[in-house]
Amino acid sequence: MIYDYLIVGSGLFGVTFAYKAKQIGKKCLVIDKRPHIGGNVYCENIEGINVHKYGAHIFHTSNKKVWDFVNSFVPFNRYTNSPVANFKGKLYNLPFNMNTFYQMWGVTTPEEAAKKLEEQRKESKIDFPQNLEQQALNLVGRDIYETLIKGYTEKQWGRKCTELPAFIIKRLPLRMTFDNNYFNDSYQGIPIGGYNKLIDGLLDGIETQTNVDFFENRLELEKLAKKIVFTGSIDQFYDYKFGKLEYRTIRFETEILDVQNFQGNAVINYTEAKIPYTRIIEHKHFEPENPAYRNNKTVISKEFSSEWTKDSEPFYPVNDEKNTTLYQKYKVLADNEKNVIFGGRLAEYKYYDMDDVIEKAINFSI
Numbered sequence: 001m002i003y004d005y006l007i008v009g010s011g012l013f014g015v016t017f018a019y020k021a022k023q024i025g026k027k028c029l030v031i032d033k034r035p036h037i038g039g040n041v042y043c044e045n046i047e048g049i050n051v052h053k054y055g056a057h058i059f060h061t062s063n064k065k066v067w068d069f070v071n072s073f074v075p076f077n078r079y080t081n082s083p084v085a086n087f088k089g090k091l092y093n094l095p096f097n098m099n100t101f102y103q104m105w106g107v108t109t110p111e112e113a114a115k116k117l118e119e120q121r122k123e124s125k126i127d128f129p130q131n132l133e134q135q136a137l138n139l140v141g142r143d144i145y146e147t148l149i150k151g152y153t154e155k156q157w158g159r160k161c162t163e164l165p166a167f168i169i170k171r172l173p174l175r176m177t178f179d180n181n182y183f184n185d186s187y188q189g190i191p192i193g194g195y196n197k198l199i200d201g202l203l204d205g206i207e208t209q210t211n212v213d214f215f216e217n218r219l220e221l222e223k224l225a226k227k228i229v230f231t232g233s234i235d236q237f238y239d240y241k242f243g244k245l246e247y248r249t250i251r252f253e254t255e256i257l258d259v260q261n262f263q264g265n266a267v268i269n270y271t272e273a274k275i276p277y278t279r280i281i282e283h284k285h286f287e288p289e290n291p292a293y294r295n296n297k298t299v300i301s302k303e304f305s306s307e308w309t310k311d312s313e314p315f316y317p318v319n320d321e322k323n324t325t326l327y328q329k330y331k332v333l334a335d336n337e338k339n340v341i342f343g344g345r346l347a348e349y350k351y352y353d354m355d356d357v358i359e360k361a362i363n364f365s366i
Helices: 012-023 064-071 098-105 110-123 132-140 142-157 195-202 218-222 321-335 354-363
Strands: 003-008 028-032 043-046 049-052 059-061 084-087 090-093 187-189 207-210 225-230 247-257 267-270 279-282 298-307 340-342
Touching (some): 003 012, 012 028, 012 195, 012 225, 012 354, 049 195, 049 298, 059 354, 084 142, 090 098, 098 110, 098 142, 142 298
Parallel strands (some): 003 225, 028 207, 084 267, 225 340
Antiparallel strands (some): 043 049, 084 090, 247 298, 267 279
16 A cells, blocks of 8 residues: 555545645545546636636635635636526526516516516416426526526436426526626635646645546556545446446537637527537636737637537436436445545536535545
8 A cells, every 4th residue: 555545536526635635644646537637627728718628617605614725725816607698699698687587578677577477487387396397487487498498408408308307496596686696605706827726736745647547447556545535427436236327428619719709708508409509608708817818819619418428528417316316326335435435526426516526525534
């Protein structure tokens, strides 16, 4: 045994765990099958712009401890997430707020908006929603559902809204103010200079190896450490003993454009079903303080959501009843492991925000 911990995966859970372990004198090796560290928050520098290679990552939290922790490695800017939705060429502000209601119905006061929403809900009222469509109709009515939810959701999940469980949208934020800030959290921003600075800070002085596939070298790697911290797919760890869990993956088409500003916003969702991508990210808008913001080039990424296959990267779990039941079988095995710690979105088959992952790793009893 050379190390106290072999950490499989260099995403936020793995690197935060490694940092905390090093703080108490533990020796760690962090490995990743990709050619870089950082997991899905890794940024690639293109034309001086920090491109979020695996999709937009906007840090937000109401946990001051977590906010102070990440800012101790790199200062965060004041970026505010204010996405826009494009439906058949018409633009709508998100989340649903007075701007959205004005764009949808022409109403100008909260009273008018509330009245219109109630009319829409009554038309579609279903006492016990059995699927996402029924739940959405109950919450916001047909206009918003068909314009801003249906097409986007079906592209994102690869399933009809009538086939998706209602709990996916237990609630939808409705604001009777002209506030386009997507998150309600106290703190929000992007690391100045990109997420790589955060990852490098967390891994300072910790040994890392990239282009290392745990499953191709499992027997040798397991001998290197007393304990394993596993952040990959839990079903793969157990060689799919009970069957394969389902994940969604995302394919990115990234382009360099010879314009200073392509869409005027970091995130624009395309909610029309016939448009194959879910959204376009224009990366320079995440860091307006970056000198490259003023350059006459920009970088955009179109995101295409699809079902995970063994040749793609799993991005997020499909937490329907079938998969949740299957995951519980794997969790029983995981809970009985004495020398393996499972952490993160894939290992716990749970959709985590970044601050939740970091908080869990910070508070983990090492």
